[in-house]
Amino acid sequence: MFLEIQNQIRTRFCQAVQAVFGLEVAEPSLGFPPNAELGEISITSCFELAKQLRQAPRKIAEQILPKLLPIDGVDRVAIAGGGYVNFFLDRARLTKGLFRLRSGLAAKPAESTPVKAGKILVEHTSINPNKAAHIGHLRNAVLGDTFARLLKFRGHPVEIQNYIDNTGVQVADVVVGFARLENKGPEAVRSLVRDTSTRFDYYCWDLYARVFQRYETDPDLAAFRSTALKAIEEDKGDLAELAEIVSSEISRIHLETMLRINVRYQLLVQESEILRLNFWKSAFELMKEKGAIRLEESGKNKGCWVMALPSPEGKNGDPDTPNDNEEDVKVIVRSNGTVTYVGKDIAYHLWKFGLLGRDFGYKPFYRYADGQTVWRTALEGDPDPPTFGNANEAFAVIDTRQSYVQDVVREALRALGYTAQSDRLHHFAYEVVGLSPRCAQELSLELSAKDQERSYIEVSGRRGLGIKADDLIDRLIEKALQEVQAREPSSDVQERQASARMIAVSALRYFLVKYTRRTIIAFDFKDALAFEGETGPYLQYTAVRAMNIFHKFNEIHSNFEPRRLLEAVNATQLLSSLTGEGGDDFWDLVLLAAQLEMVVDQSIAAEEPAILAKYSFRFAQAFNNFYHHHRILQEPSLTRQQFLLVIVHLALRTLEQALALMGIEIPARM
RNA sequence: GCGCCUGUAGCUCAGUUGGAUAGAGCGGCAGACUUCGAAUCUGUAGGUCGGGGGUUCGAGUCCCUCCAGGCGCGCCA
Numbered sequence: 001m002f003l004e005i006q007n008q009i010r011t012r013f014c015q016a017v018q019a020v021f022g023l024e025v026a027e028p029s030l031g032f033p034p035n036a037e038l039g040e041i042s043i044t045s046c047f048e049l050a051k052q053l054r055q056a057p058r059k060i061a062e063q064i065l066p067k068l069l070p071i072d073g074v075d076r077v078a079i080a081g082g083g084y085v086n087f088f089l090d091r092a093r094l095t096k097g098l099f100r101l102r103s104g105l106a107a108k109p110a111e112s113t114p115v116k117a118g119k120i121l122v123e124h125t126s127i128n129p130n131k132a133a134h135i136g137h138l139r140n141a142v143l144g145d146t147f148a149r150l151l152k153f154r155g156h157p158v159e160i161q162n163y164i165d166n167t168g169v170q171v172a173d174v175v176v177g178f179a180r181l182e183n184k185g186p187e188a189v190r191s192l193v194r195d196t197s198t199r200f201d202y203y204c205w206d207l208y209a210r211v212f213q214r215y216e217t218d219p220d221l222a223a224f225r226s227t228a229l230k231a232i233e234e235d236k237g238d239l240a241e242l243a244e245i246v247s248s249e250i251s252r253i254h255l256e257t258m259l260r261i262n263v264r265y266q267l268l269v270q271e272s273e274i275l276r277l278n279f280w281k282s283a284f285e286l287m288k289e290k291g292a293i294r295l296e297e298s299g300k301n302k303g304c305w306v307m308a309l310p311s312p313e314g315k316n317g318d319p320d321t322p323n324d325n326e327e328d329v330k331v332i333v334r335s336n337g338t339v340t341y342v343g344k345d346i347a348y349h350l351w352k353f354g355l356l357g358r359d360f361g362y363k364p365f366y367r368y369a370d371g372q373t374v375w376r377t378a379l380e381g382d383p384d385p386p387t388f389g390n391a392n393e394a395f396a397v398i399d400t401r402q403s404y405v406q407d408v409v410r411e412a413l414r415a416l417g418y419t420a421q422s423d424r425l426h427h428f429a430y431e432v433v434g435l436s437p438r439c440a441q442e443l444s445l446e447l448s449a450k451d452q453e454r455s456y457i458e459v460s461g462r463r464g465l466g467i468k469a470d471d472l473i474d475r476l477i478e479k480a481l482q483e484v485q486a487r488e489p490s491s492d493v494q495e496r497q498a499s500a501r502m503i504a505v506s507a508l509r510y511f512l513v514k515y516t517r518r519t520i521i522a523f524d525f526k527d528a529l530a531f532e533g534e535t536g537p538y539l540q541y542t543a544v545r546a547m548n549i550f551h552k553f554n555e556i557h558s559n560f561e562p563r564r565l566l567e568a569v570n571a572t573q574l575l576s577s578l579t580g581e582g583g584d585d586f587w588d589l590v591l592l593a594a595q596l597e598m599v600v601d602q603s604i605a606a607e608e609p610a611i612l613a614k615y616s617f618r619f620a621q622a623f624n625n626f627y628h629h630h631r632i633l634q635e636p637s638l639t640r641q642q643f644l645l646v647i648v649h650l651a652l653r654t655l656e657q658a659l660a661l662m663g664i665e666i667p668a669r670m
Numbered sequence: 671g672c673g674c675c676u677g678u679a680g681c682u683c684a685g686u687u688g689g690a691u692a693g694a695g696c697g698g699c700a701g702a703c704u705u706c707g708a709a710u711c712u713g714u715a716g717g718u719c720g721g722g723g724g725u726u727c728g729a730g731u732c733c734c735u736c737c738a739g740g741c742g743c744g745c746c747a
Contacts, residue, residue, distance in 0.1 A: 334745040534695045549706045633706050
């Protein structure tokens with residue numbers, strides 16, 4: 001709706017400038033006037049054209065003006081201030097069209113859905129499978145999941161992957177713990193997994209921290225770590241078996257933790273398969289063949305295969321510093337012949353784009369209650385799995401500290417000649433979640449004087465310092481349940497629990513998505529447990545209010561159908577309600593509702609789910625304001641009431657959509 | 671040393687590719703429940719947008735510089 005009008009305005013403006021001045025101009029960017037009295041869409045290009053045309057901006061606007069209309073959905077156009085060109089939309093028409101769109105009565109306009117260029121792959125979560133997930137992992141998962149939902153909403157085919165580093169040191173550390181600190185073999189650990197009285201992921205959380213303490217005092221144990229790592233990589237013996245048990249079980253638990261907050265996956269890609277299916281070998285051959293890497297024959301990297309990185313910028317003549325003799329290089333293969341982490345990541349990303357000429361085997365790993373299967377890579381897979389990979393574009397949700405490594409991966413693709421794919425590989429970088437000093441103290445952590453002055457304390461799995469995801473979710477549900485019980489003590493237990501879960505999830509997800517990616521979140525229970533103000537529950541409550549109006553109305557008018565509301569409101573009534581006394585308030589709400597698709601596009605383009613979150617909140621505020629000013633069920637005029645119900649329905653459907661995009665469900669009652 | 675990021679109200683943060691009067695939540699103060707439930711709404715106080723220069727019709731936004739803070743820069747993952 002809104003997008004189509006914007007597109008038309010842009011092209012029409014170009015045509016008008018061409019017709020009047022014979023000038024080719026780029027499509028103008030559109031702005032929004034500060035209030036509805038000035039219109040809904042503005043163009044500021046006349047200011048820029050002023051210099052080129054040597055005329056006053058306002059004069060330019062005056063000449064173009066007659067050529068701008070008619071445009072479908074635009075009522076009139078006017079000049080304001082020194083040369084703003086402002087468009088006024090046809091309120092009744094837009095409202096009607098939007099109502100039909102949101103009610104599913106009209107198909108989505110073709111122009112508004114982007115061309116399907118191919119599959120978009122979103123990799124997120126990617127937690128080391130050696131211990132329970134913590135809040136930082138939740139931020140990753142929520143960002144990735146929300147972003148994937150945005151892409152799907154705009155018509156892109158999306159594949160969600162979760163990378164499992166099951167052969168790395170982190171798993172090895174826990175294996176060391178079981179083998180040496182606890183003298184447990186595969187059988188003992190298996191029975192620990194089966195033991196329902198202890199949480200395996202929590203057990204590993206503590207064990208991992210204990211192992212790290214021991215490393216500091218016990219050099220033998222530190223040496224054993226390398227032994228374990230080697231055994232795991234080579235898939236030999238009890239240690240490898242232990243690693244397999246640990247990583248599989250922890251992966252499964254992570255899936256269930258994430259499922260609690262409505263996050264799902266399609267494929268788990270394991271590092272073990274990247275190693276054992278010789279993915280790296282293929283990538284290595286490719287890189288050698290294309291000259292992307294070279295063997296160092298001298299210097300500190302002697303015997304390593306390295307990749308040269310383009311130096312940031314040639315230094316301008318400083319005679320004292322020796323001129324960049326040491327170029328920036330990154331070791332890809334160690335002198336002992338083993339591949340580094342980056343090398344494996346390069347192989348993985350080549351596969352993502354279908355550039356490796358190899359594929360994994362796949363086996364079902366997990367089944368959600370609705371029957372959807374999560375697949376996992378395997379040496380020998382099922383005969384007929386779904387197709388994975390072969391993406392046109394890929395997003396990797398990874399925290400900002402790994403920016404350098406991600407740059408190297410992109411650079412490798414470029415060095416191999418895959419510049420287009422390199423450009424379509426996006427590092428979706430976000431800042432970490434730390435603990436506020438107060439929160440750290442609540443967890444009875446000792447803080448140095450310097451720590452107390454900092455705005456946040458870094459979490460550390462090695463020290464067992466952090467907040468486990470499931471603990472936080474449990475705490476949120478508990479608090480939500482208290483709130484629910486305080487409000488509707490009569491409703492049944494199951495519904496109360498279901499509501500509490502939805503409310504807790506929405507509080508958590510909104511909390512994690514409302515901050516922009518580059519903001520460090522200093523986690524604090526007070527903020528995260530808040531249900532008032534700019535929070536998920538506020539948004540849910542808004543939707544519940546709107547639904548209540550229909551519930552009540554339905555009690556009086558038994559065969560009432562919201563979708564048919566518009567039939568009772570004729571065009572002139574619609575127009576006069578939207579433009580007459582107090583009409584601007586309704587119109588502001590409708591206009592905001594019409595911008596959902598535009599906001600989603602902005603969110604995608606900026607890779608910033610917070611844009612949608614902020615929009616949803618603003619929209620909920622606008623609706624609550626409307627709600628407060630109109631007693632809809634008491635409205636004496638029938639036609640007026642019908643009109644108000646049209647607005648409510650429109651707003652509700654828009655809000656439902658926005659919340660669904662953030663993975664937030666709406667309880668029946670609150 | 672090199673690279674990246676951040677600095678906006680008491681606190682936590684928004685601020686669309688440079689646009690019209692710099693916003694929100696929390697906290698403070700003052701108000702609004704005869705139920706479409708107040709998990710709400712209204713009003714109010716609070717700002718040298720880190721400092722300085724520049725670009726232009728116009729700068730919180732772009733450029734330079736300085737200050738303060740964070741992160742990264744391994745044959746670790």
